[in-house]
Amino acid sequence: MKSVVIIGGGLAGLSSAISLAHKGFQVKLFEKNAHFGGKMRRYQLGTATFDFGPNTITMPEVFERVIRETGADPKDYFAFKRLNTHTRNYFTDGTHLDMTADQTVMKQNLAAFGIPRESYDHYLRDISTLYALSKEHFFPRTFASWKDYLSPSLTKALLKVHPFTSLDTFHRKYFTNEKVVQMFNRYATYIGSSPYLSPATFSMIAYLELIQGVYYVEGGNPSIAEGFVRRAKELGVELYSNTEVVQIQVSNKKATGVELADGSQVSCDQLIMNGDLLQVYPELVAEIDRPSFSNKKRDKLEPSISAFVILAALNKRLPSLIHHQVYFSQKYHREFEDLFKKRMYSDDPTIYICNSSYTDHSASPDGDNLFILVNAPALQDYETTIDVEKYKQHIYNVLETVYDLDLAPHITHDQVISPEQIQGDYYAYKGALYGVSANSKKDAFLRPANRAKDIHNLFFVGGSTHPGGGSPMVVLSGLNVANLINKMM
Template identity: 70%
Template sequence: MSLASKGFKVKLFEKNSHMGGKMRRYRLGMASFDFGPNTMTMPEVFNRVISESGAEPRDYFTFKRLDIHTRNHFADGTYLDMTADSEKMKQNLASFGVTEAAYDRYLKEVNDLYKLSTDYFFPRTFTSWKDYLSPSLSKALFKVYPFTTLDSFHRRFFKHPNVVQMLNRYATYIGSSPYLTPATFSMIAYLELIQGVYYAEGGNPSIAEGFTRRANELGVELYPSMEAVRIQVADQRAEGVEFSDGSFVCCDDVIINGDLLKVFPDLIEEKDRPSFTNLQRDKLEPSISAFVILAALDKRLPELVHHQVYFSSNYQQEFDDLFSKKTYSEHPTIYISNSSYTDPTASPDGDNLFILVNAPALNKHDNQISLEDYKQHIYTLLTSYGLNLGPHIIEDQIISPDQIHQDYHAYRGALYGVSANTKKNAFLRPANKARDLENIYFVGGSTHPGGGSPMVVLSGLNVAKLLSNQN
């Protein structure tokens, strides 16, 4: 959309039959489910794409701000509602021993971190590691706590373990561990606790559907169900793309919006990318994947809100299972999205539960787990928490890491490309331009500025600006 509105002739090829990647709909009977991004922040980024293309965003999608955006259930039987209303949030935190002054200090800190990110990181297009060496950026880097873990940072402000655990969950938004990832990513709290959490009316995939409609209006040629299988390279330039049906399309520039760790090595011969060999890719630690259950119920459960989390009793053990042992946790944290709480038309017969559990990236142990048994294990855990779904399930469906790998060419089923468990991977994410090839660019969650739908969209805006300035 951004390139087309600037006068470029754009052709977009998508391996799946729908546009939008993981932002897609599933249906079970009368129930509709939003796969991919369920917690939506930064609506201004999505609106910006439409407005900069010369149209009115609300003609394509609208956002509704959630009041109680997440209900956090802890192992000791207590719960804490999160909201962007700071006065309500202070009242909710008071029962966990958090003073108003401590919360105000925390909000100021994450506000400062977010401002540094928007000023120095989000708008940049990183084409090589040298782009990180500018004096202003280097100075900013040292202000965002690169040497402090997210967990340690949160313990500076809060003593109650439940509050720390609740905020530590932000590491999973980038597929990483709070005990390893830098405190920089606490700025996600700014989005949820100051800006707020939103829901795109009609379901979050309506954003992708609105983008598709606007792209058509701008003359973008869309080719669904057309999988790229090879990029032809000569003299360090991409000359064109070959597709699974045998067709070939010439090009001036190529933007790869798939998972860089999977698609780049698949499409480009190794001799043409000496700066990103298969061995280098294989040494990288992928982010976590997801084990998902879609469950259509025959009633609405009064204890459920739009978003809820049932935390494990040992959070550190859960991440040790995922990253060190590379196994499914016996006591995982369980996230449930119930969009019918906000939009009953999404599931007229009862709740539509999108149940997500953190899962390890695909590895040699994956054939040792029964997906059906693990699903039943999750239901059993929820029953022990007072949420007995069994009698009310009309139909359910599992989406496994292997299916995520197959459907979206996600490297080892990882949701966010490389994990942010090391400082290098947290700050030196794959650049937006191929180092060895003159006209290949990268956008999406596996490159800069990072994972999550708003960051993915920003990567597209940034690369479009870079290409526009070069032409």
């Protein structure tokens, strides 16, 4: 029986493990943390439970596919609930705009901002085309070698997805209201990038939310990871938590196994790394064994944005809050200049709040459970100067003074999760959430390949490789690599 070792128990590692075990491989998965699921994990403050990313779930069929392809029923492992009005967008002038996959309602909401129905129809038609092209030509590929980028069909598809038009420019073709443009431009942050630099291709994210819909998983979004763990165990995957891999052993351009923190060694035929490629690959493999990915090359890549997160448990339910809401900054362009050019926290940040207890009271029986996220710059080589407590209070103050959302009297517990903690907990390069940013055309479309160039049996899965960030894409990377390994055997 062929053996596979997987480093990292995020969604990509788990989906690879499930798929390969079902195909008859002997699979061992090692995770340094106490939990499986990567960033998809739970926090508890008092009686309130919080989901730490991802909060917005789309493409439920991708998660269900992992289970279904093994002959089991996904409904036995997790259940998705579609949200009607999924996101409420607030602007500094006191107006707000609700987003929904109900096209009739959405057109009515946009009409109040001066957007004709025909403009929205045109937009939906074009982003549907972008999604269809991506689904056919980009999502299923592994990009195991440079030859995979030379496919004529891929080149033709690439030229159709507006690679040379920025997301902001693309949205201005359809919408004249600055607040509406700002609302749609936010999709760039789903891949940790700037809407003024990242390509229009990523407007396909809007297709997922505005046509397919946004979902919540009963019991909390980490139920997906828990369902994957359960299925992996049923298929015989050996799962090891609190077990860190400290070195990948390489001989004659082949990974022969791994060394664990306790000094023990585990051999394998194939090796999958589910971790931030920019951080973990250089740490686990000597530079001499990876000439195609030297430290110097890694250091030239621009990391995506990070996040400054506040978990706040309240003692009441606030009537203005739904499941997802966004409080936009007044000068959106300046916010991204702060993040990517000045490498600093913005004093006028856009603030996202997830309140999952709106949909599921059991998540926080005594009041709202607010996951508050602000975009943060990736960590720099010099010392970070942000005062965590001061910036937390600044966010609370912005919500109160600009948006009349006074949380302070109702907070029973709160906790900050900083970019430094994200870097430490998940070995995320400079605290970045999505690996390389998509601000350049090269990095947007030519992400690190799923197979190492210098080590023939080493494969990469997760958000820092193809097809990119976001939980569905991460899961797809795991399935794609599992299929590639199976075909090679």
